[in-house]
Amino acid sequence: MIYFFYLKGTKMSEIKKIEIILNHLAGNGRAKSACNKVTEFLEKNSLVYEVHPTKKAGDGVRIARKLADENQTGVKIVVIGGDGTLNQAVNGIKQSNYPQTPLGYIPGGSGNDFCRGIKLKVKDPVILMQTILAMKEPQRIDVGKALGPKFEHYFVNNIGIGFDASTVYFTNHSERKEFLNKLHLGTLSYFTNLLKVIKHQPAFGLGVDFGYRHKHFDSAYIVVATNHPYFGGGFAIDPTASPFNHHLNLVVVKKITGMTFVKLFSKLLTNGSHLQDKNVWHIEKTNFKLHNYTNQHGQMDGEELAQHEFQLSFTIDSQLFWLPITN
Numbered sequence: 001m002i003y004f005f006y007l008k009g010t011k012m013s014e015i016k017k018i019e020i021i022l023n024h025l026a027g028n029g030r031a032k033s034a035c036n037k038v039t040e041f042l043e044k045n046s047l048v049y050e051v052h053p054t055k056k057a058g059d060g061v062r063i064a065r066k067l068a069d070e071n072q073t074g075v076k077i078v079v080i081g082g083d084g085t086l087n088q089a090v091n092g093i094k095q096s097n098y099p100q101t102p103l104g105y106i107p108g109g110s111g112n113d114f115c116r117g118i119k120l121k122v123k124d125p126v127i128l129m130q131t132i133l134a135m136k137e138p139q140r141i142d143v144g145k146a147l148g149p150k151f152e153h154y155f156v157n158n159i160g161i162g163f164d165a166s167t168v169y170f171t172n173h174s175e176r177k178e179f180l181n182k183l184h185l186g187t188l189s190y191f192t193n194l195l196k197v198i199k200h201q202p203a204f205g206l207g208v209d210f211g212y213r214h215k216h217f218d219s220a221y222i223v224v225a226t227n228h229p230y231f232g233g234g235f236a237i238d239p240t241a242s243p244f245n246h247h248l249n250l251v252v253v254k255k256i257t258g259m260t261f262v263k264l265f266s267k268l269l270t271n272g273s274h275l276q277d278k279n280v281w282h283i284e285k286t287n288f289k290l291h292n293y294t295n296q297h298g299q300m301d302g303e304e305l306a307q308h309e310f311q312l313s314f315t316i317d318s319q320l321f322w323l324p325i326t327n
């Protein structure tokens with residue numbers, strides 16, 4: 001269903017139309033509710049808008065590419081959904097003939113790690129839309145890019161292999177997610193599935209190339225290439241990462257069990273001192289390569305990637321956003 005409004009008496013100011021990409025399923029209804037508030041505001045102010053609902057998984061890419069290719073002046077494209085929908089929209093823009101097209105974003109997911117990562121202060125969707133409309137210049141924010149055989153994707157948060165990716169897999173396939181989301185406990189949903197993953201996730205071999213150096217791990221367990229600190233709905237896997245420093249961070253945690261794991265995890269939850277632990281290795285670079293030697297689950301911005309022997313080259317890129325940032 002496409003909603004289209006052109007209200008009589010619309011002030012033909014600089015903004016002629018707002019194109020909204022909506023994932024009405026995101027955040028178990030949070031995105032839909034945010035969209036309703038936003039469109040009510042737009043109507044009250046006689047602004048022209050159109051809502052483009054995603055009709056199936058992955059649809060955000062197609063919609064964003066199409067809207068960017070229309071290249072209309074005076075139009076602002078705004079995504080309302082979670083990190084997965086934002087990821088798709090960024091990839092759609094990058095695949096279009098106008099990859100410099102800016103995107104507005106109103107978070108409505110369950111995790112919303114991107115907004116946490118860029119320290120977005122405005123929480124109210126209507127105030128955020130007002131801010132987006134008032135902005136004259138878009139802001140450039142880092143996004144990661146991963147290239148591999150048959151793989152070319154941009155990501156706004158992170159790409160993970162192993163532990164966190166298995167957690168995404170189990171979370172997406174659990175009935176508890178929906179239930180906990182209803183209670184607005186998306187992070188808890190992720191957390192409870194960690195226990196399942198601790199039981200099932202094996203250690204795996206991993207090679208990392210950075211600069212002229214190579215590092216080998218016999219027993220990698222958590223592997224995250226990240227644009228900012230957060231994954232899994234607010235866990236700061238690398239508190240030193242920043243989406244404004246034109247670098248990507250890579251964190252590798254070796255397989256540990258029992259109390260060693262509990263201690264490390266509590267450091268991660270409390271003060272970020274896990275990065276100094278002897279079982280954790282991390283780098284901050286403009287590019288690096290990863291190769292895991294057995295099939296493992298992967299995740300990109302919370303979206304499942306099929307199980308793979310990943311061979312990925314990471315670089316840093318950027319995307320223009322209609323978002324109020326004070327970094």
Ligand SMILES: Nc1ncnc2c1ncn2[C@@H]1O[C@H](COP(=O)(O)OP(=O)(O)OP(=O)(O)O)[C@@H](O)[C@H]1O
Binds near residue numbers: 024028112
């Ligand atoms: N109409 C649809 N039917 C089925 N799946 C959809 C539909 N529209 C979008 N999706 C899928 O929903 C998934 C989740 O989207 P999204 O990440 O935006 O929300 P979320 O998981 O609630 O948020 P977050 O990632 O911030 O926790 C994405 O994989 C997207 O492709």
